[in-house]
Ligand SMILES: Nc1ncnc2c1ncn2[C@@H]1O[C@H](COP(=O)(O)OP(=O)(O)O)[C@@H](O)[C@H]1O
């Protein structure tokens with residue numbers, strides 16, 4: 250019903266190459282998140298899929314049919330814009346029905362769809378209002394209603410929640426997820442918010458400077474990133490990166506005025522890379538207070554001294570900031586442990602999920 | 616302390632108002648002189664004070680200016696020429712405004728190769744002085760068989776106006792988010808449907824601005840009128856000139872004044888009715904969705 254294949258997509262504006270050889274297969278019914286820093290070409294890719302921009306190279310296949318040269322209205326795609334792009338002079342009802350009106354659907358059928366969609370999105374009491382009389386969250390719903398009304402093959406969402414305040418954003422995020430589970434239509438969703446990406450996605454595609462860095466499930470992207478860039482992008486607070494000297498296949502770490510040699514799982518990788526210095530990547534949640542129940546014989550569990558310089562309570566847990574090898578490092582403690590943390594704090598470090606990068610290229614060492 | 620400040624502010628206010636009233640007076644005095652003179656008879660004008668109110672107001676001068684004053688060899692007043700102007704102005708304003716709206720929409724939201732250059736070239740049209748195009752345009756009108764006709768004058772004003780109307784609409788439409796066009800395209804709307812359903816309803820302020828601008832320009836035009844009109848198709852500005860320059864007997868200042876007011880009245884009325892939209896339209900920003 251709504252599979253998309255992007256085959257070797259290129260896009261240039263004049264001399265600037267914005268997208269470089271994008272290859273991506275999106276399955277029917279999939280919720281694909283496109284994530285990347287601002288200006289990396291996310292919106293451009295969405296516009297290309299929708300047919301609002303012309304391809305410079307490559308082809309777009311929807312449901313097995315090459316649509317590269319088709320106009321937007323023939324692609325059966327609906328899009329929700331960051332700015333909502335509601336028609337300012339039309340009321341909510343007409344905004345939602347405009348697409349149906351253009352396809353010359355009879356009035357009574359339009360009315361049925363309007364009722365269904367507006368109930369689903371809980372905007373049935375707003376139908377007579379103009380967009381200017383709505384709150385941000387209501388506009389967001391109307392924009393989604395307009396997309397839903399046409400029941401297209403594919404939904405494109407371009408940063409739909411970025412104009413909402415934090416609380417509303419979380420609510421709408423959940424609603425979008427429910428909506429997808431209910432209607433099962435393919436969604437391509439752009440965001441630069443990694444929490445949105447993690448919570449919504451079936452798969453995440455990470456884009457940087459117009460190139461796909463990695464495509465995978467949220468678990469893969471979070472735990473098995475291909476590069477420093479991807480690892481850095483996902484997670485809040487973000488992953489710690491520390492350059493360490495290699496000594497006997499262990500990593501040398503100075504912390505709390507002492508020097509430690511930490512064992513890590515990827516010993517072969519270090520050997521094969523022949524590097525003297527590697528970049529250790531370790532998530533803050535792997536740095537905790539000492540857990541009494543921890544397995545003392547586990548060779549990837551280390552106990553080290555840590556000079557906590559700054560404490561940032563976040564409610565559920567507390568981030569403690571100190572230094573390893575003169576690089577800032579964040580640990581994630583329980584609020585109770587965080588309260589008393591200071592100089593010489595006993596830190597438990599779990600390196601079983603630690604990963605390594607080449608400090609020069611930023612790529613993973615495996 | 617407080618009180619001192621307040622009275623200080625009041626003094627400042629009073630000064631500002633004084634200046635404003637002074638300039639308003641200086642600015643409006645000629646209009647007053649014109650109006651009061653047009654209501655006096657010729658005896659009173661000769662003997663009386665320029666600034667004095669008319670002792671015995673009469674509509675004689677107005678009637679004469681409208682219906683019987685001599686404009687050259689004809690003595691039918693301004694009336695026929697007033698209607699000439701109406702017949703020139705209305706089509707010219709409507710056509711040039713509609714064309715400008717289309718052009719502006721296309722140039723702002725449907726960029727094509729060379730569209731920026733085209734816009735630049737059009738803009739250049741705003742800076743071409745009337746005098747430069749007089750001769751070539753006369754030749755063109757002649758070869759089209761439109762010399763000395765109302766249609767010919769309409770054509771000249773439309774062509775000359777398009778540069779301005781396009782500029783107005785293009786700059787207004789640039790402020791309307793392009794995402795509206797994208798959304799409408801995905802909704803299956805065509806170039807014309809998007810224009811009609813989305814852009815036209817947003818355009819009231821700029822339509823008002825453009826219409827006022829074009830109306831004033833064309834109604835007040837003298838040069839094109841005097842060059843391209845025949846004896847039966849002269850606009851009111853040309854007739855006013857002829858009226859003032861034709862003196863049968865002594866100079867009738869009251870008739871001249873009344874005629875001048877009649878000639879200026881339509882633009883005045885347009886400003887009074889739509890002036891506040893004019894100011895609003897010129898300052899209208901982007902439309903929030
Ligand atoms: N119409 C355009 N003309 C020229 N450059 C453009 C155009 N649209 C986008 N770009 C450029 O392409 C790059 C990617 O833009 P965009 O896709 O909007 O990024 P994102 O949505 O990821 O923030 C940016 O550097 C932007 O300046």
Ligand SMILES: [Mg+2]
Nearest residue numbers: 291292293407
């Ligand atoms: Mg974008």
